[in-house]
Amino acid sequence: MDFWESDDLAEHREAARAWVEANVRPEWVDEQRRSGCHQTMELHALLARDGILAAGWPPQYGGGDVDPGFAAAVFDECARLGLHFDGWATTVMVLHTVQHVGTEAQKRQYIPAALRGELLIALGYSEPDSGSDVAAAKTTAVRDGAEWVVNGQKMFTSTAQVCSHVFVLARTAPDAPKHKGLSLFLVPTDAPGFEVQPIHTLGGQVTNATFYTGVRVPDTALIGEADQGWSVMRVALVYERGVSSPTSVERTVADDLAAWAREARRPDGTAVLDDPLVAERIGRIAVEEEVSRLLGRWMNWNAAKGGVPGPEGSMRKLFWSEAGQRHFSEALDILGAEGLLAPEAPGAPAGGMFEHDFRNAVVTTIYGGASEVLRDIIAERHLGLPRSRPSL
Amino acid sequence: MNLDFTDDQEALRGAVREFFDKESPPEVVRAAEPLGFDAALWRKVVELGLPAIAVPEDRGGGGAGFVELAIAAEFLGRSLAPVPLIEAAVATTLLTSVPGEATPAADAVAGELLATVALHPVTGDVARLVPAGAVADLVVVLRGEELLAVRGPGGPAGAAGAVPNLGAMPVADRRLDTGEVTVLAKGAQAVAAHRRAVRHWELLTGAALLGIASRALELGIDYVLDRRAFGVPIAGFQTVQHRLADNSTAIEGTRLLAYKAAWAHDAGLPSAGTLATMSLLFASETAFKTASDSLHFHGGYGYTLEYDVQLYFRRAKAWPLVAGDRRVAYARLPHRLFDATEA
Ligand SMILES: Cc1cc2nc3c(=O)[nH]c(=O)nc-3n(C[C@H](O)[C@H](O)[C@H](O)COP(=O)(O)OP(=O)(O)OC[C@H]3O[C@@H](n4cnc5c(N)ncnc54)[C@H](O)[C@@H]3O)c2cc1C
Numbered sequence: 159m160d161f162w163e164s165d166d167l168a169e170h171r172e173a174a175r176a177w178v179e180a181n182v183r184p185e186w187v188d189e190q191r192r193s194g195c196h197q198t199m200e201l202h203a204l205l206a207r208d209g210i211l212a213a214g215w216p217p218q219y220g221g222g223d224v225d226p227g228f229a230a231a232v233f234d235e236c237a238r239l240g241l242h243f244d245g246w247a248t249t250v251m252v253l254h255t256v257q258h259v260g261t262e263a264q265k266r267q268y269i270p271a272a273l274r275g276e277l278l279i280a281l282g283y284s285e286p287d288s289g290s291d292v293a294a295a296k297t298t299a300v301r302d303g304a305e306w307v308v309n310g311q312k313m314f315t316s317t318a319q320v321c322s323h324v325f326v327l328a329r330t331a332p333d334a335p336k337h338k339g340l341s342l343f344l345v346p347t348d349a350p351g352f353e354v355q356p357i358h359t360l361g362g363q364v365t366n367a368t369f370y371t372g373v374r375v376p377d378t379a380l381i382g383e384a385d386q387g388w389s390v391m392r393v394a395l396v397y398e399r400g401v402s403s404p405t406s407v408e409r410t411v412a413d414d415l416a417a418w419a420r421e422a423r424r425p426d427g428t429a430v431l432d433d434p435l436v437a438e439r440i441g442r443i444a445v446e447e448e449v450s451r452l453l454g455r456w457m458n459w460n461a462a463k464g465g466v467p468g469p470e471g472s473m474r475k476l477f478w479s480e481a482g483q484r485h486f487s488e489a490l491d492i493l494g495a496e497g498l499l500a501p502e503a504p505g506a507p508a509g510g511m512f513e514h515d516f517r518n519a520v521v522t523t524i525y526g527g528a529s530e531v532l533r534d535i536i537a538e539r540h541l542g543l544p545r546s547r548p549s550l
Numbered sequence: 551m552n553l554d555f556t557d558d559q560e561a562l563r564g565a566v567r568e569f570f571d572k573e574s575p576p577e578v579v580r581a582a583e584p585l586g587f588d589a590a591l592w593r594k595v596v597e598l599g600l601p602a603i604a605v606p607e608d609r610g611g612g613g614a615g616f617v618e619l620a621i622a623a624e625f626l627g628r629s630l631a632p633v634p635l636i637e638a639a640v641a642t643t644l645l646t647s648v649p650g651e652a653t654p655a656a657d658a659v660a661g662e663l664l665a666t667v668a669l670h671p672v673t674g675d676v677a678r679l680v681p682a683g684a685v686a687d688l689v690v691v692l693r694g695e696e697l698l699a700v701r702g703p704g705g706p707a708g709a710a711g712a713v714p715n716l717g718a719m720p721v722a723d724r725r726l727d728t729g730e731v732t733v734l735a736k737g738a739q740a741v742a743a744h745r746r747a748v749r750h751w752e753l754l755t756g757a758a759l760l761g762i763a764s765r766a767l768e769l770g771i772d773y774v775l776d777r778r779a780f781g782v783p784i785a786g787f788q789t790v791q792h793r794l795a796d797n798s799t800a801i802e803g804t805r806l807l808a809y810k811a812a813w814a815h816d817a818g819l820p821s822a823g824t825l826a827t828m829s830l831l832f833a834s835e836t837a838f839k840t841a842s843d844s845l846h847f848h849g850g851y852g853y854t855l856e857y858d859v860q861l862y863f864r865r866a867k868a869w870p871l872v873a874g875d876r877r878v879a880y881a882r883l884p885h886r887l888f889d890a891t892e893a
Binding site (some may be wrong): 159161162163164240413414416417419420431434437438439440441442444445446448449450452453455456460469470473475477528531532533534536538540541542543544546 | 551553554555589619621713771774775783785787788791792794795796799800802803804806807809810813814817818828831832853877878879880881882883885887888889891
């Protein structure tokens with residue numbers, strides 16, 4: 159037993175920092191915040207140019223010889239600055255899926271292009287009437303000769319505003335049981351009949367509604383077998399765990415709050431941190447943050463061992479998101495009136511990041527498996543309790 | 551990083567679990583109430599060498615570490631074993647760590663003397679509510695800047711001054727003026743040695759609460775799978791499931807934190823003391839919430855003495871409370887973590 163956390167990327171940090179120094183423009187962070195688009199295409203082109211996107215992929219599919227450790231360290235450095243790569247994260251998930259279930263021709267068509275930065279894929283699972291119950295999708299795809307015709311609407315198709323494709327979950331066998339009539343398609347966003355409209359969110363992120371009106375795609379756009387979409391999705395979900403590097407920069411709410419509270423003064427001149435009402439809450443946050451971190455380490459450890467995934471992913475996501483929401487809410491309370499101040503406000507504590515993170519934390523218990531769905535999964539698969547949802 | 555136990559540790563887990571399952575079933579736990587001490591069971595625990603398992607071999611101990619002690623504490627908690635293993639292990643470690651006056655240390659290691667530690671510094675002549683104080687031959691006490699070993703009156707046979715309490719623990723007040731007092735250490739050394747002992751107690755009690763929580767969850771799950779209401783097992787109701795799922799998640803977090811604290815101790819890290827406190831805090835929250843929910847899901851039967859869940863519920867609250875209000879400990883944490891004013 160050894161909890162020592164060595165930095166696997168230590169040898170690459172310096173080079174990664176130098177790359178970021180030479181290539182990344184700090185205004186991209188503001189630009190992402192202003193536009194709400196969590197994907198910067200200029201940066202993406204540079205990552206492609208220097209082979210960072212292609213690191214670790216097999217050469218026959220366009221993989222290069224850049225060390226995957228260096229690539230991970232570059233993503234890490236960028237994330238530290240506050241940059242997001244949501245579009246690339248979803249693309250990687252889909253590429254892994256193509257690698258697993260695609261035909262040889264599809265692998266050669268899609269993977270090298272994506273690694274060259276020419277192809278970016280958004281996820282089109284959720285719809286206006288279905289999210290957690292993702293298999294209830296109503297969007298249809300009907301075969302017409304060597305083509306498929308897609309009709310319907312997707313909700314929350316994040317980063318679709320800059321993507322070349324959407325990985326669309328569509329119903330191909332309307333009369334089959336819910337999970338048996340689904341298929342997945344890579345739909346180009348420049349196809350006639352495709353439309354995208356922005357959706358503005360509480361955290362500033364701008365996601366999208368996407369519309370499909372008689373969109374025609376060739377048979378080669380079908381990923382995996384027709385009507386087997388549910389098992390294809392399960393492959394993709396496994397890889398959702400794998401895209402942890404851009405979010406590997408961890409929250410340190412307790413440290414940040416303690417740093418603020420040590421300097422801030424009460425009217426009587428005493429440090430805020432000397433107020434036990436404040437210190438107690440920061441202490442509690444520190445303990446729960448440590449637990450979140452450890453659940454994350456456990457998840458990574460199990461994944462690295464390559465065993466069958468257990469409940470650790472669901473448990474980690476559940477605890478981390480629920481605790482995070484409590485922590486940012488407490489943080490604003492502890493800051494008092496100053497907690498209201500947004501990043502744009504002059505003199506906001508910690509540059510307004512508490513306000514910003516408080517808003518962002520809201521979505522963490524909703525997407526990527528809503529808390530209730532995760533609790534269902536833990537109860538059924540880990541504790542052996544009966545299924546509570548209807549099977550249909 | 552390696553989050554698996556070693557083969558030896560796995561073997562120890564199996565052996566200790568089997569031992570406590572066999573020797574400390576609920577009947578034994580109940581029979582030992584209200585004192586919370588079973589002398590025959592204690593002799594067996596001593597014969598196994600558990601109290602001195604982490605004492606170096608050249609001092610007559612088992613030469614293992616606090617990970618191994620935490621394993622023993624986890625399964626003690628799981629079976630609510632009515633033996634002061636944690637207190638004895640902490641006091642024995644303390645006695646062997648202070649220089650000079652080797653006699654009580656050797657006796658404690660040999661299991662011929664049952665020692666404990668008063669968790670709170672003493673000002674007058676009485677150490678209040680000392681864990682295992684009702685059955686210990688010797689109590690280590692910090693008074694002012696002196697670390698004292700107080701022998702008698704008391705001892706396993708005497709159950710001196712035991713006071714009825716929520717957790718069926720052999721706690722008692724111990725007088726310093728009627729016992730035989732030896733000074734073990736003075737000044738900063740005394741204060742530091744006592745603080746280390748308290749951290750050890752926190753670490754091992756955290757591990758015991760992990761065991762309490764794990765078993766309390768199982769009792770809850772077994773019951774809800776069996777009990778029916780409105781024509782279906784109550785295990786099918788989502789509010790029941792979700793609370794159990796939250797508790798099982800917290801238990802995994804408790805496990806990681808408890809063993810991280812033990813590992814940090816054995817690795818000699820400066821953060822070990824703080825991690826011990828954090829582990830106890832989180833384990834206390836988890837054990838109480840888990841036991842409380844599992845009791846609740848027993849309905850009216852949970853409130854009766856007949857079902858074992860109440861045994862867990864009471865101890866989940868009581869065991870950590872000997873150390874005091876946990877909100878005070880939370881309030882100390884930011885200073886310890888970020889200002890390094892105290893380990
Ligand atoms: C910012 C953002 C970005 C997103 N990006 C994408 C994306 O790129 N691609 C994509 O496909 N989707 C995306 N989503 C959609 C996301 O996956 C869904 O919001 C999520 O799956 C929840 O679905 P829903 O919103 O339809 O809520 P619903 O499924 O309608 O759930 C509503 C509430 O009911 C609860 N609930 C649902 N089922 C149960 C149950 N069995 N038991 C108890 N309670 C239940 C939920 O927990 C939730 O609280 C995004 C969402 C957001 C907000």
